[in-house]
Amino acid sequence: MEAQWKERRVLVVTSVEAEREAVWRGLQADSRFEVIIGGVGPMSAAARTARELASQPYDLVVCAGICGGFVGRADVGSIVVASEIICADLGAETPNGYMSVDELGFGSARISVDSDLSGSLTAAVKKAGIPAVCAPVLTLSTVTGTAQTTAELLARVPTAAAEAMEGFGVATAALDFGLPIVELRAVSNAIGPRDKSAWRIKEALSALEQASSALREVLR
Numbered sequence: 001m002e003a004q005w006k007e008r009r010v011l012v013v014t015s016v017e018a019e020r021e022a023v024w025r026g027l028q029a030d031s032r033f034e035v036i037i038g039g040v041g042p043m044s045a046a047a048r049t050a051r052e053l054a055s056q057p058y059d060l061v062v063c064a065g066i067c068g069g070f071v072g073r074a075d076v077g078s079i080v081v082a083s084e085i086i087c088a089d090l091g092a093e094t095p096n097g098y099m100s101v102d103e104l105g106f107g108s109a110r111i112s113v114d115s116d117l118s119g120s121l122t123a124a125v126k127k128a129g130i131p132a133v134c135a136p137v138l139t140l141s142t143v144t145g146t147a148q149t150t151a152e153l154l155a156r157v158p159t160a161a162a163e164a165m166e167g168f169g170v171a172t173a174a175l176d177f178g179l180p181i182v183e184l185r186a187v188s189n190a191i192g193p194r195d196k197s198a199w200r201i202k203e204a205l206s207a208l209e210q211a212s213s214a215l216r217e218v219l220r
């Protein structure tokens with residue numbers, strides 16, 4: 001791993017400035033990394049990632065930021081590294097329930113990650129003393145705000161640990177450029193009935209910073 005990543009370039013895509021700053025602190029301004037703001041939501045994230053990938057060569061793309069965690073799977077302040085990136089609302093409603101684009105025959109709502117790197121990163125985050133899981137991360141255009149939607153999402157993807165709004169967009173751009181993708185998320189809130197006062201963004205940004213430090217170590 002050491003020799004492999006010494007000269008390589010990594011693009012990290014965050015959504016907002018506070019996430020970019022936390023990641024950059026964790027990476028200790030390592031010149032192998034470029035950290036950009038991709039905006040909130042999959043469309044903006046995909047467009048800005050593709051624009052950056054077209055501007056200079058990269059070897060790896062990382063989507064990083066805060067997220068919602070499914071209760072009992074990913075607590076506030078913990079880290080989720082995606083084992084798979086799944087767009088959980090890309091499909092159709094039918095009288096018999098939700099059908100994904102995979103079932104509809106229009107491509108796939110699932111993108112594979114670099115599993116070796118995701119596994120190593122999860123282990124490194126745990127070693128740094130932060131609770132971490134490697135599990136599917138959902139991408140949604142709308143933040144979940146009810147118990148009913150939470151249950152529906154878990155019925156669609158029973159092993160999901162987290163949801164956020166950009167992973168599938170960033171991963172779509174990476175895939176288009178033939179690059180490996182990793183998604184690194186710090187849990188700021190529980191997924192469920194909307195309660196913005198319970199979001200712990202500061203705590204999540206601190207975990208994101210430490211996990212970014214672990215990312216740098218893994219890619220040394």
Ligand SMILES: O=C(O)c1cccc(C(=O)CC[C@H]2O[C@@H](n3cnc4c(=O)[nH]cnc43)[C@H](O)[C@@H]2O)c1
Nearest residue numbers: 015040041066067068143144163164165166188196
């Ligand atoms: O409070 C709101 O109504 C609201 C609506 C849209 C977006 C937000 C955010 O603050 C999201 C910003 C950012 O954070 C990620 N995130 C964090 N928690 C969640 C979640 O539970 N579900 C989905 N995304 C989440 C997301 O990736 C955004 O980039 C607030």
